[in-house]
Amino acid sequence: MYKYTRQEVAEKLNISTRSVDRYIKAWKLRAKKDGKVVYVKGSDVEALLWGTSIKQEVIVPKTETKSVHVESSESKSVSIPSEVNQTLDNIYGDLRTQIQEKDWKIQELSVKLGKYEEVVKNSVSLIEFKKSQFLLDESKTYLTNEVEDLKIEKERLGGELRSEKKTNLILVVFVVILIAVSAAIMYVNI
Numbered sequence: 001m002y003k004y005t006r007q008e009v010a011e012k013l014n015i016s017t018r019s020v021d022r023y024i025k026a027w028k029l030r031a032k033k034d035g036k037v038v039y040v041k042g043s044d045v046e047a048l049l050w051g052t053s054i055k056q057e058v059i060v061p062k063t064e065t066k067s068v069h070v071e072s073s074e075s076k077s078v079s080i081p082s083e084v085n086q087t088l089d090n091i092y093g094d095l096r097t098q099i100q101e102k103d104w105k106i107q108e109l110s111v112k113l114g115k116y117e118e119v120v121k122n123s124v125s126l127i128e129f130k131k132s133q134f135l136l137d138e139s140k141t142y143l144t145n146e147v148e149d150l151k152i153e154k155e156r157l158g159g160e161l162r163s164e165k166k167t168n169l170i171l172v173v174f175v176v177i178l179i180a181v182s183a184a185i186m187y188v189n190i
Helices: 006-013 017-025 042-050 083-122 126-189
Strands: 002-005 031-034 037-041 067-071 077-081
Touching: 002 006, 002 042, 006 017, 006 037, 006 042, 017 037, 017 083, 037 042
Parallel strands: none
Antiparallel strands: 002 037, 031 037, 067 077
């Protein structure tokens, strides 16, 4: 029964809708279109979820056992089953079964291949990983150097601030002494 939409199949299988379209195109999933909506067969989705192959509906034509009518010289009709026809029917049935088994195996391998393609497509190459690891290490080294430079700058600025405070204190004391001396000189002159 065609009961899932492409989006539902993508969510169930944890793949993209584009991958669902590829599975449909590769006959890994059977689908039918109703208007603009594509519906996927539920048994195919469940088969992919469980990792089993999709069962194909094979229509085997029924063969009829043919009889050969031989007329004898006495004008009697004798019905003889055709052994050749029976042998051909058996061979046909065996070949049909073998083809069906091989089709199931091919579909099973196609599903596995599709899953591996998804993994490879979504994985990061070793070169890209090494490159990003190198850049990360380089940025860590750069940031460590920047932190060390900022600590040195902080200590230098702290030293300058302390010396300026001492200088300002000395200037304030000197100004107070000057004011006191000038006040004393003015007091003496009066």
